[in-house]
Amino acid sequence: MLLTVEDDPAVSRAIARDLRRRYNSDHRVVRSESGADALEVLRELTLRGEATALILADYRMPGMNGIDFLEQAMDIVPQAKRVLLTAYADTDAAIRAVNDVDLDHYLVKPWDPPEEQLYPVLDELLDRWARDSRLGYDGIKLLGHQWSAETQQLKEFLASNQVPYQHLRGAEADAYQRTAGVADDELPALGLSDGVVLRRPGLRELAQRLGLSTHAGSPLYDLVVIGSGPAGLGAAVYGASEGLRTLLVDKVGVGGQAARSSRIENYLGFPQGVSGAELAQRAREQAVRFDVELVTAAAAVDVVAQGEGRVVKFDDGHEVTAHAVIIATGVWWTRLPAEGAEELSGRGVYYGAVAHEAHGCKGEDVYIVGAANSAGQAALHFANYANKVIMLVRGPDLRRRMSEYLVGRIENDPRIEVRTWTEVAATEGDGRLERILLTDTRSSVTETVPASRLFVFIGAEPPTAWLGEEFARDQRGFVLTGPALLDEDGRPPRNWPLARNPYHLESSVPGVFVAGDVRAESVKRVASAVGEGAMAVTLVHRYLEAT
Structure with a gap:
């Protein structure tokens, strides 16, 4: 349901007309002309089981202004997105409401044409609501013990790939398990929306069932980016937007370690902060928009220089060749050096x-x-x-x-x-x-x-053991690049084959660049990782022009 609250009947009808013209196929538009009446509507429809996706409320209403109404509505439908409709003179109050009542957005009337001023804002809010809402959910169902490491792995894979699921527990889980005929030793299991039940699936099998690409669609690319955290996503977006045929691969899902952050509050452009999952999803959509090819559940096991090409080999035997490669595999938390911690990993x-x-x-x-x-x-x-x-x-x-x-x-x-x-x-x-x-x-x-x-959340370990000996690393395993490869006299390593010195983010293998946390001496921040991803693409262009 989309609920509009506006005391002027003519304006109320105009708002409803614009909403129905765009969203009538998926949403029911309900009008109310006062805050008190709208609260009653919300209570009644919520008790009936109807989901409220979005509320648009006018700021200036008699009896109860729009901000007060939205604050009370939040108690009834906390998942609904809230938009305040204001006149230009009321924008200061709207900005305060963004912080005071967690307002999702405010719109200044009038919004003509709606195709530019109204629908893009509401489209994004409704997309976010659809991703977060589980009301009326009939998609993937997860069966598995809460304290199982395998169950935890599946949950993390689904979350990393922005795949909605419901973890069944208690009587509901028992009933579903009996209906599906899943034995206890076949857990964890996944019930897909088409009725197929996967018993103890591997990540590659699950990815294929979900329609995710697990193999590259071509043997040759301009650029292969390994790792889809902020640095990898930044590199892929910038590379593809600048005309490079780009492949982005990751063995788990989009977002890397940053996607697991509940809230990132010091990232430029998000005054209210942004969850790591939402930031990763936005970046993923941006990458897809620029035709980046995404491959998941694919673990790189080697990068080898062959002539002017750089061959990336995967654990399933597949390989691709690229003109240049960017390694952006990030880091992972150091394992807890406490007795019993490894045995209980994923089980508390x-x-x-x-x-x-x-x-x-x-x-x-x-x-x-x-x-x-x-x-x-x-x-x-x-x-x-x-x-x-x-x-x-x-x-x-x-x-x-x-x-x-x-x-x-x-x-x-x-x-x-x-x-x-x-x-x-x-x-x-x-x-x-x-x-x-x-x-x-x-x-x-x-x-x-x-x-x-x-x-x-202790320490950081770079996942670089899969790289060959030709890649120079520091004592902790972080990959050395650019100036860090030079000796005291400013000379490159003995096995460096080119007349020039390595570029700033270039590894000891020409044409293979490193961005983000996995790089030695990098700044461990989301913003700097994105920046390094973009910088690496600039250096890739310089490398390609010189070869």
Whole structure:
């Protein structure tokens, strides 16, 4: 349902006419002429099970202005997108409402023509609502134990690829399992919308069933980008927009580690912040718009120089050749060096945290290991759901590695407790996390506390073991590029075959560039990763022009 609230009958009819002309095939347009009446309409239709996708409310209405109405409507239909209709003179109030009542957008009347001033805004809001809403859901159903590492892997794959699903639990899960004839040893299983049930599927099989590309459609490309985090997405978008035939490959899904962030608040252009998943989805849509070819569930196992080509080999035996390659595989969280942590990974011990995990933490105490921005963002997000969030920090405070805006919010949140000088010595449990042993690093005193969920945000490890010896790396495995490859006299490595020195983001293999967190000495921020992706494409053009 699309609900309009406007006290002027003529304007109300005009709004409804514009909405029906565009959205009548998928949405029912309902009009109301006062805030009080509109609240009653929302209550009645919500009780009937109807989903409200979007509300447009005029700011100046007698009895209840649009901002007050939208604030009350949020309690009834929290998933609905909210738009305030204003005159030009009221834009200051509308801007305040963006922050005060989580307004999704405001529109200044009139919006003629609607094809330019109205529909693009509403299209985006309705697309976001459709991705987030599960009301009336009849798509993919996931069967699997909550504390299964395999179940967790499937959930992360579906979330990374923006594939909606419903994780069935309790009686509903038992009934579906009986109907589908799935044995306990065949879990986890996925019920697809066409009735097919996949039992313990591999990621490549699942990707193929979902219609995702798992193999490149051509043997030759101008540019192959390995890794689809912010750096890889940035490189793919810029490369394709500048005329390069571009292939973007990733072994999991779009967004990389950034997609698991519940909220990114210091990224330029998003004053209210943006979830990592939403940012990844926007970038994916942008890449598709520029005809980037996307391949998922494909793990690169080698990059080899063959003449003027660069051959990328995959774990399934396929390979493609490109004129240039950009490696943007990012980093992953360092494994927790605590006894029992590896055995309980995916069973209460998690690395990073995607937003959907928070919903399962209602009423629980959640532990977070780490003191950088990602840990702080996760703590604030989980605090909206969990009974309490306990941050475990090895050092004396949060300010050494965390941005001040996050530190201030954490310190002012009564649901978050910060335990300094503390590290995890061990994790324990029978098939799932049940207890953690905490050690005071100053006194060496250890205590045991009950715990069901431990989220780890420590360190960064580059996934570069698959690269050959010809790729120079530092002691931690980060790939060296440009000036970092030169010796004290400014000379390139002995095996460097060209007369010129390596370009700034070029690896020790000419024509293979590196962008983002996987590059040695890079700035570990989303904005800098996107910038490096764009810069790498500029250097690719310079390389191609010279060869």
